[in-house]
Amino acid sequence: MRATFRAAMLESWANRRSFWTQLAAMFVNDIAWVAFWVLFFEEVGEVRGWARADALMLLAVITTAAGFVLGVTGNVRRVASVIADGELDAALALPTPTLVHLLARRIEPVNIGDLVFGCLLFALAGDPTPARIAVFAFGVVTAVFVYGGFLLALGSLAFRTGRGEVGELGFHAVTMLASYPVDIFSGPTKFVLYTVVPSAFVSSVPVRLLDSFDPQWAALGAGAALLSATIGVVSFQTGLRRYTSGAAWTRA
Amino acid sequence: MTIVADRLARSFVTGRRRARRVVEAVQGLSFTVEPGERVAFIGPNGAGKSTSIKMLTGILHPTSGDATVLGRCPWRERRALTRDIGTLFGQRSQLWTELTPRQSYRMLGAIFGLDDRRLDRRTAELGALLDAEDLFDVPVRTHSLGQRMRCELAACLLHEPKILFLDEPTIGLDLLAKQRFREMVVRLNEAQHTTILLTSHDVADIEYVADRVIVINHGRLIYDDSVDRMRREYFATKLIEVGLMHPVDRFETLGASVVHQSDLSIRLVVDTQVLPVRDVVDALLERLPVADLSIVDPPLEDVIASIYRVRSS
Numbered sequence: 001m002r003a004t005f006r007a008a009m010l011e012s013w014a015n016r017r018s019f020w021t022q023l024a025a026m027f028v029n030d031i032a033w034v035a036f037w038v039l040f041f042e043e044v045g046e047v048r049g050w051a052r053a054d055a056l057m058l059l060a061v062i063t064t065a066a067g068f069v070l071g072v073t074g075n076v077r078r079v080a081s082v083i084a085d086g087e088l089d090a091a092l093a094l095p096t097p098t099l100v101h102l103l104a105r106r107i108e109p110v111n112i113g114d115l116v117f118g119c120l121l122f123a124l125a126g127d128p129t130p131a132r133i134a135v136f137a138f139g140v141v142t143a144v145f146v147y148g149g150f151l152l153a154l155g156s157l158a159f160r161t162g163r164g165e166v167g168e169l170g171f172h173a174v175t176m177l178a179s180y181p182v183d184i185f186s187g188p189t190k191f192v193l194y195t196v197v198p199s200a201f202v203s204s205v206p207v208r209l210l211d212s213f214d215p216q217w218a219a220l221g222a223g224a225a226l227l228s229a230t231i232g233v234v235s236f237q238t239g240l241r242r243y244t245s246g247a248a249w250t251r252a
Numbered sequence: 253m254t255i256v257a258d259r260l261a262r263s264f265v266t267g268r269r270r271a272r273r274v275v276e277a278v279q280g281l282s283f284t285v286e287p288g289e290r291v292a293f294i295g296p297n298g299a300g301k302s303t304s305i306k307m308l309t310g311i312l313h314p315t316s317g318d319a320t321v322l323g324r325c326p327w328r329e330r331r332a333l334t335r336d337i338g339t340l341f342g343q344r345s346q347l348w349t350e351l352t353p354r355q356s357y358r359m360l361g362a363i364f365g366l367d368d369r370r371l372d373r374r375t376a377e378l379g380a381l382l383d384a385e386d387l388f389d390v391p392v393r394t395h396s397l398g399q400r401m402r403c404e405l406a407a408c409l410l411h412e413p414k415i416l417f418l419d420e421p422t423i424g425l426d427l428l429a430k431q432r433f434r435e436m437v438v439r440l441n442e443a444q445h446t447t448i449l450l451t452s453h454d455v456a457d458i459e460y461v462a463d464r465v466i467v468i469n470h471g472r473l474i475y476d477d478s479v480d481r482m483r484r485e486y487f488a489t490k491l492i493e494v495g496l497m498h499p500v501d502r503f504e505t506l507g508a509s510v511v512h513q514s515d516l517s518i519r520l521v522v523d524t525q526v527l528p529v530r531d532v533v534d535a536l537l538e539r540l541p542v543a544d545l546s547i548v549d550p551p552l553e554d555v556i557a558s559i560y561r562v563r564s565s
Contacts, residue, residue: 003358003359003361003362003363004359004363006359007348007351007355007356007358008348010348010350010355011348011350011351014350014351014391015350086344087344088311089306089311089339089341089344090341090344090346092309092311093334093339093346093408094334094346094363095331095332095334095335095364096331096363097331241313242313243311244264244312245303245306245311245312
């Protein structure tokens with residue numbers, strides 16, 4: 001894995017101008033989000049218990065977690081298309097765990113920009129005492145596993161459907177929904193955000209822990225992380241038996 | 253035996269709901285391969301060649317049947333098997349496009365557990381064998397397809413595999429690059445006794461590389477014999493296409509049959525068991541205002557049709 005990851009780093013670093021441009025573009029995008037939340041809460045003050053500081057922490061958590069998942073394990077967003085297009089062949093020809101190799105194979109500089117931005121935002125606006133840093137790190141780790149596991153499970157559906165779009169749809173759904181406080185939703189929608197599309201665990205739950213640490217919510221976050229990661233890995237590993245190397249779809 | 257395939261079968265489900273159907277890509281394929289053999293797996297598009305080779309490398313799981321490669325079941329012991337086999341897919345890359353091949357080889361060397369000294373020695377050996385040393389330090393994205401395939405071949409040979417699976421390795425290459433690639437594969441087999449299993453739908457790949465040919469069509473084995481015998485039995489005809497500088501009225505065909513004639517082109521079929529191609533070409537060059545001339549094999553589809561005809565009669 002270390003060798004694969006090193007090669008992926010070298011590749012993303014091969015075109016340095018592109019690397020820095022992408023990183024900077026994502027910084028600008030994230031700063032626009034900060035401006036949006038600041039202006040929004042300037043106008044409305046508070047929404048269902050969420051204030052400006054909470055929204056900024058939500059942004060810090062989601063950019064750090066999504067930046068890690070999409071930046072460091074860049075192929076996780078492409079799992080469905082990799083399966084549908086038969087691109088797993090190269091990974092399956094090597095004596096490495098296929099999933100680990102696939103995930104370590106690609107680094108996305110644009111999302112590394114998110115990762116760096118999220119950490120900086122927490123450092124600047126998150127009152128980073130040692131205790132809060134620990135809670136932030138815990139929240140980000142659970143968010144990484146929930147987000148990564150969800151994308152992996154959804155992408156692995158391509159073993160059954162043979163379609164690559166499903167991963168992209170899931171990515172947009174969970175990312176967009178995690179960009180807003182879960183408490184602005186209610187009823188069945190809120191239930192969905194804690195279960196089927198677990199975006200609440202990607203951003204709102206870690207922010208709740210930062211706001212006031214509650215062991216029960218921490219356990220819930222850890223449980224969701226474990227469950228999501230397990231579903232993702234099991235979906236991928238069992239799906240490998242059904243892998244068609246793209247043959248079924250090109251011949252149909 | 254190096255490879256044993258026993259009634260291997262693989263089906264794919266395609267379409268949805270009413271359009272749903274099952275495609276039998278490979279149906280009950282059985283054959284064996286001895287160490288050091290050069291075997292060509294041929295058949296038209298969709299015949300099941302790639303599916304078969306991917307089952308034998310553990311990439312695909314069969315629907316039914318069994319196989320062993322170097323004594324291992326490919327799909328159950330894939331990771332262990334990949335240490336002893338090399339796979340090259342013409343349309344799939346093992347190299348990082350933005351990196352030089354040498355950088356990719358470092359990663360592959362680490363995966364295969366080669367230490368730096370062994371990797372450097374092996375890279376130098378392969379550079380010399382494949383005449384590709386000058387390509388190893390140039391980013392892959394700047395390579396031509398032919399150059400890239402040479403580097404891909406080196407990548408799958410780094411760990412000194414006992415068997416090399418080549419799936420359509422010459423696809424997309426120009427004539428010169430194809431010929432060069434074929435020569436390298438033969439050199440490799442002769443120098444290191446590597447067993448070669450090659451899929452192709454290019455007849456020339458088989459003639460230059462293989463000493464045994466397995467023909468499959470619609471997922472079934474329809475022919476398994478030496479290339480020499482197949483050449484005698486089914487490649488006994490050559491097609492000669494002649495471009496003319498100006499129209500001609502009549503000419504002697506020397507026993508070759510004319511299958512097409514227009515003002516500025518003639519196409520003839522020569523039975524090489526009756527008449528050497530060279531005699532016909534000499535006569536054509538002497539008697540006709542030849543602007544262009546090419547000799548080609550009969551299309552693979554015609555060969556397969558002939559095999560079917562012979563087998564059914």
